[in-house]
Amino acid sequence: MTTESSSVEALKDAFGGAILRTAVVCGDTIVYLAPDRAHEVLAWLKDTPDQAFNYLTDITAVEYRDPERPFEVVYQLRSLERFADLRLKIELDPQGELRVDSVYDLWRGADWLEREVFDMFGVAFTGHPDLRRILMWETYSEGHPLRKDFPLRGHLSRAEQVRRALSLKPEEHYSPEELELARKRHGRDETSGWVPPRGGGA
Amino acid sequence: MSRRTVEMTLSTPGLDADGKATLEPLGVAVLDPLDGDRTMVNIGPQHPATHGVLRLVVELEGETVVRMIPHVGYLHSGFEKLGEYRQYNQIIPLTDRTDYLAPMANNVCLALAVEKLMDIQITERCTVLRVIACEISRIISHIVWIGTTGIDLGAFTPFLWSFQQREIIYNLQEEWTGARLTTSMTRVGGLMADIPDGWADGLREFTKNFPKVLDEIDTMFTNNGIWCGRTQDVGVISAEDAINYSLSGPMLRASGVPYDVRKDRPYLDYETYDFEVPVGERGDVYDRYRVRLEEMYQSNRILEQALDRLKPGPINVDDPRVILPPKSRAMSDMEAMIYHFKQVMEGIKPPVGEAYMGVENPKGELGYYLVSDGTAKPVRWRIRPPAFINLASLPKLCEGSLLSDVIAINASVDIVMGEVDR
Numbered sequence: 047m048t049t050e051s052s053s054v055e056a057l058k059d060a061f062g063g064a065i066l067r068t069a070v071v072c073g074d075t076i077v078y079l080a081p082d083r084a085h086e087v088l089a090w091l092k093d094t095p096d097q098a099f100n101y102l103t104d105i106t107a108v109e110y111r112d113p114e115r116p117f118e119v120v121y122q123l124r125s126l127e128r129f130a131d132l133r134l135k136i137e138l139d140p141q142g143e144l145r146v147d148s149v150y151d152l153w154r155g156a157d158w159l160e161r162e163v164f165d166m167f168g169v170a171f172t173g174h175p176d177l178r179r180i181l182m183w184e185t186y187s188e189g190h191p192l193r194k195d196f197p198l199r200g201h202l203s204r205a206e207q208v209r210r211a212l213s214l215k216p217e218e219h220y221s222p223e224e225l226e227l228a229r230k231r232h233g234r235d236e237t238s239g240w241v242p243p244r245g246g247g248a
Numbered sequence: 249m250s251r252r253t254v255e256m257t258l259s260t261p262g263l264d265a266d267g268k269a270t271l272e273p274l275g276v277a278v279l280d281p282l283d284g285d286r287t288m289v290n291i292g293p294q295h296p297a298t299h300g301v302l303r304l305v306v307e308l309e310g311e312t313v314v315r316m317i318p319h320v321g322y323l324h325s326g327f328e329k330l331g332e333y334r335q336y337n338q339i340i341p342l343t344d345r346t347d348y349l350a351p352m353a354n355n356v357c358l359a360l361a362v363e364k365l366m367d368i369q370i371t372e373r374c375t376v377l378r379v380i381a382c383e384i385s386r387i388i389s390h391i392v393w394i395g396t397t398g399i400d401l402g403a404f405t406p407f408l409w410s411f412q413q414r415e416i417i418y419n420l421q422e423e424w425t426g427a428r429l430t431t432s433m434t435r436v437g438g439l440m441a442d443i444p445d446g447w448a449d450g451l452r453e454f455t456k457n458f459p460k461v462l463d464e465i466d467t468m469f470t471n472n473g474i475w476c477g478r479t480q481d482v483g484v485i486s487a488e489d490a491i492n493y494s495l496s497g498p499m500l501r502a503s504g505v506p507y508d509v510r511k512d513r514p515y516l517d518y519e520t521y522d523f524e525v526p527v528g529e530r531g532d533v534y535d536r537y538r539v540r541l542e543e544m545y546q547s548n549r550i551l552e553q554a555l556d557r558l559k560p561g562p563i564n565v566d567d568p569r570v571i572l573p574p575k576s577r578a579m580s581d582m583e584a585m586i587y588h589f590k591q592v593m594e595g596i597k598p599p600v601g602e603a604y605m606g607v608e609n610p611k612g613e614l615g616y617y618l619v620s621d622g623t624a625k626p627v628r629w630r631i632r633p634p635a636f637i638n639l640a641s642l643p644k645l646c647e648g649s650l651l652s653d654v655i656a657i658n659a660s661v662d663i664v665m666g667e668v669d670r
Contacts, residue, residue, distance in 0.1 A: 072364050072603040101507075102494050103606070104632045108619050111627060122604060122617070122632075126491065126507050133604065155494025158640035166328075181321040181669060191329055198333055 051075035053097055053132055061087055066137075076133045084136050085147035091123060091132070092152050099123040099132060102153040105160060107167045109140065109194050119146050119169060138169075148174035166192040185214075286314065289651065293322045297400050297655045300665030302639075304654070311650050316643040320636070323669035331629035335595035336362045336436055339629060344430040346631060347667040349392055350385035350610045351431045352421070359434035360515060361605035361616040365598040366436070368570065373561040374438050379516050379554045380451070381433060382607070383547040387458070388417050389610030389662075390540045390547075394465060397537070397659040401478045406465050413461050416454050423447055436596055437571045438564030448555055455551050462544055469537065479533040483645040483657035486531060493641040496634050497612025498539045499661060503531030509608035521550050533660040540662075570596050595624030604632075611635045611662055631670055635663045 054068050054075060064083035069076045079087050091099040103122040116137035123132045138144050148171035149156045160171045161180040168190040171177055178184055182191065188201045200207060264270045287308045292298040301322035307315040327346060331339045336358075343354035356378045363370060370378075395410035418428045424443050425431040433440050469475045485493070490503040500507055508525040510518040526542035528535025564571045572591055573584035600622045606615040612634025619628040638661050645657045 071601045072367070074602075074604060076602075100491055103613070104604075104615060104617065104630070106617060106628075106630045106632075108602075108628045110619075111621060120617070122615070126505065126512075129512055131513070131604075153494060154489075154492050154644075155637060155640065158636065159494075162636075181324045183321065191326060196329075198329060 049073075051130065051132055053077075053091070053099075053130070056094075056097065057087065057091075060090060074131065074133055076135060078135050078137060081136050081138060081146060084134070085149065085152075088121065088123075088134065088149055089152055091134075098125045098127050099130075101126050102149070102155045102159075103131070105149075105156060105163060107163050107169055107192075109167065109192070111194060113140065113194075116140065117144060117167075117169075119163065121149070144169040145172060146170075147172050148177075150174050166190055168193065183214075291654070293319075298658065299396065299663055300668075302658075302663065302665060302668070304642075304658070306646075306651065306654065308651060311652075313646050313649055313651060313654060316646045316654070318639065318642055320639070320665070320668050323665045325666075325670060327670045328629055328631060331626060333625065335624045336598070336626065337596065339626075340434060341430065341432045344432055345666055346633070346670055347389075347609060347611060347614070347635065347664050348429060349664050350389040351429060352381035352433055353385035353389075353607065353609045354614065355432060355434040356382055356516075357605060357607045357609070357614050357616050359436055360607065361603055361618050362436045362596070362598060364603040364605050365601060365618055365620055366570065366596075368437050368565055368567060370438065370565055371562050373442075373559060374563045374565075375516050376554050376557050376559075377439060377443065377563065378434070379518070379521070380551060380558075382516070383550045383554070384417050384420070384451075386547045386610045387544050387551075388414050390544050393540060393610075393659075393662050394469075394537070397656075398469070400655050400659045401475065403468070403472075403475065406468050409461055409464060413454075413458060420447065420450055420454070423450070435564070435571070437567055438562075442563050448558060451551065452555055455548050455555070458548050459545060462541065462548075466541060470541075476534065478653075478656055479537060479660075481530070482533045482649060482653045483660055484530060484532045485641065485645055489644070490531060490641075493644065494637050495612070495641060496637065497609070497662075498536050498543065499612060499638045499641075501526065502528035502535035502539045504529055509606050509613050513606060515605075515607060521553050523547075523550050533656050536660045536662075597622060597624050606632065609634055611664065611667065612638055631667075633667045633670060635661075635665075636668045636670075639663050639668055 050068065050070050054077060057065050057077060061083065064080045064087055066078040066080055068078065091097045101124040103124045104120075106120050108118040108120060117140040119136045119138065121134040123134065124130070136146055138146070144167070146169065148160055150160065150171070150173060157176070158180060160174050161176070161178060163169050164171060164177050165179040165181055179186060189196055202210070289306045289308055290303070291306060292303040293301040298304065303319040303322070305317045305319065306313055325345070327342045330342060334342070340355050340358055343358045344351040347354055391410040391414050395407035398404070398406045421431055422428045424447060425433045425440065485495070485503055487503045487505050490500050490505060495503070496507065504527050506525050506527050509515075511525055523546045526539045526546070528539050568587040573581070573587055577584040578588040579585070598620045600620060602617070602619040604615055604617045606613050613632065614634055615632030617628070617630035617632065618626050621627045642658060642661060646654050649657065
C-alpha cells in the first residue's frame with residue numbers, strides 16, 4: 047500500500063527543482079509542486095505519452111486549522127489508459143496573494159472546478175476566461191465560505207442576511223454579458239432615452 | 249457596414265386641454281434588427297424540465313441556441329463547510345441529502361473514505377450488503393431518470409412503470425433503514441443495521457421481475473420513432489471532448505470511453521462480480537439512454553450474484569476505535585466501558601493524513617476527499633460531485649442545437665441539484 051507512483055521518478059528527472067517533495071499517504075502518491083512551474087508540470091503530465099494523465103478528476107483547496115500551515119491547491123489526476131492516479135499540490139502562503147495558473151487551457155473540466163475554488167476559498171486562477179462566483183451569487187460580499195476564518199453561520203446576523211436577500215435586485219444575478227444582451231434587446235440606448243419598464247415587483 | 253436600425257415611436261394615451269383622447273409621445277426607441285434576431289430566454293430556476301433549481305439563460309437566433317449560460321447555486325447548503333464541524337459518523341446524514349436519488353451509494357462512499365483513512369478492512373457480509381446498497385441505488389436513480397426524461401419528451405406511461413419499481417425498492421429501503429429517502433445506512437467500519445428477516449427474499453423477488461419491466465421500457469422507447477427522433481444525434485460529444493470535460497459515469501461511457509470506477513479502481517470486491525460495462529458509440533442523448541438502460545440490467549445481475557454470496561456473519565468490524573462494544577460488555581468490562589466512553593465523548597479519530605475515495609455512483613464518479621489532522625472532525629471534506637462536473641459541459645452540448653433539444657440534452661445529463669449545489 048505504500049508504493050510510490052512511478053511518475054515521481056520521471057517528474058524528478060524532468061523537472062528537478064520544481065518538484066519540492068513527495069509523500070505517500072493512505073496508498074496515494076502526493077507530489078508538491080513549485081507554484082511558478084506547476085502549470086508546466088501539469089501540461090507535461092497530460093501530454094507525455096508514458097504519463098498520459100488525460101483526465102482531471104478534481105481541483106480543490108485545503109486550508110488547515112493551524113494558521114501556520116500553508117494553504118494547498120489540490121489537483122487529482124487520472125490516467126484512463128494506465129489506470130493510475132496522481133495527486134498534486136501547490137502550497138501557498140495564506141497571508142500572501144492566493145494565485146495560481148489556470149489549467150483551463152489543458153482541461154475544460156477545470157472551468158467550473160476553478161470557479162468553485164475561487165468562490166469558496168478566494169484563490170485566483172490566472173488565465174481563466176470567466177472567473178466568477180458559481181455557488182454563491184455574484185454580489186455576495188461576506189467573503190469565501192470555506193475559509194477557516196469564515197464563521198459557520200456567516201459574518202452577518204440572520205436578520206441582516208434576510209434583509210439583504212429580500213432587497214436583492216434580480217439584475218444583480220445576471221452576468222455582464224447577459225446585461226449587455228438584455229440592454230440591446232430592449233433598445234435601451236442613449237439616443238432614445240427610453241428605459242424599458244421594470245418587471246417583477248418586489 | 250452601416251448599422252441599419254428601425255425606429256419605433258412610443259406613446260401613451262392621454263387627454264388634451266379640451267378633454268379629448270390623444271396620444272402623448274414618449275420618444276423614439278431605436279431597435280437594431282441584427283441584434284433583434286437574437287432572443288434571450290430564461291429557463292428556470294423554477295421549471296419542471298430543469299430537474300430542480302437550475303437556471304439557464306439561453307441566447308437564441310431563431311430557434312437555435314447561440315450561447316447558453318447556466319446558473320447554479322440556488323440549492324447551496326454548504327455541506328462541505330458543515331462537514332468540518334461534524335464527526336465522521338455525523339457526516340453520513342449529510343451525504344443522504346447531496347444526491348438524494350441514490351442516498352445509499354453516498355453513505356457507502358463516505359464510510360469507505362474514512363475506512364481508507366483509518367486502514368480498516370470491513371467484514372465479508374458488510375461488503376456484500378454495501379454492494380447491494382450501491383446497486384439498488386443505481387437502479388432507482390436510473391429508473392427515475394428514464395421516467396422523468398420520458399415525461400420531458402412526451403412519454404407518460406413508462407414513468408408510471410418505473411415509479412412502481414422504485415416504490416418496491418423504497419419499501420425495501422424503508423424495511424432496512426427505517427427511512428425511504430434519508431437512509432444513513434452505513435457507519436464507519438460497518439452498517440447501521442443488518443437487513444431484517446425475509447428482506448433478501450423480497451429483493452430476490454424484485455430481481456426476478458425487474459428485467460421484465462426493463463424489457464417493457466425497452467420496447468416502448470428503443471425503436472420508438474418519436475423517441476429516436478428526439479434523441480438521436482442530439483447533444484453529441486466526442487470521446488476526446490468528454491474526457492477533456494472530465495465527464496464521468498454514463499455521460500462518459502455513452503461517448504465510448506469505458507471508464508467505470510467499479511472496473512478500473514475496484515472497491516467492495518467489484519472485480520469478483522461478473523458484469524459488463526456498456527459503452528455507446530456516438531455520444532448522443534440516445535446512447536446515454538441505452539447505456540443507462542443496459543446498466544440497470546447489469547445492476548440486476550450484480551444484485552443476483554450478491555444475494556447468492558450473502559452469508560451469515562458480523563456486519564461490523566471488531567475494532568473498538570470505530571465500533572461501540574456491546575452495551576452488556578460496556579456495563580461489566582472496564583476496557584469496553586473506556587472505549588464506549590471515548591467513542592461517545594470524543595468521536596472517531598483517524599490518524600493525520602488524507603484519502604480520496606472514488607466510487608461509481610449512478611451519476612458518475614463520486615469522490616470524497618477527506619483531510620484529517622488527527623482530531624475527530626475533518627479539516628476538509630471535499631465532495632467530487634459528478635452531476636456538477638457533468639453539468640459544466642451543458643453549454644458545449646447545447647450550443648448549435650434547437651431550443652426544444654435543450655430539454656432533452658439537459659435531461660440526458662442526469663443532474664440532481666442537491667449534489668450540484670451541495
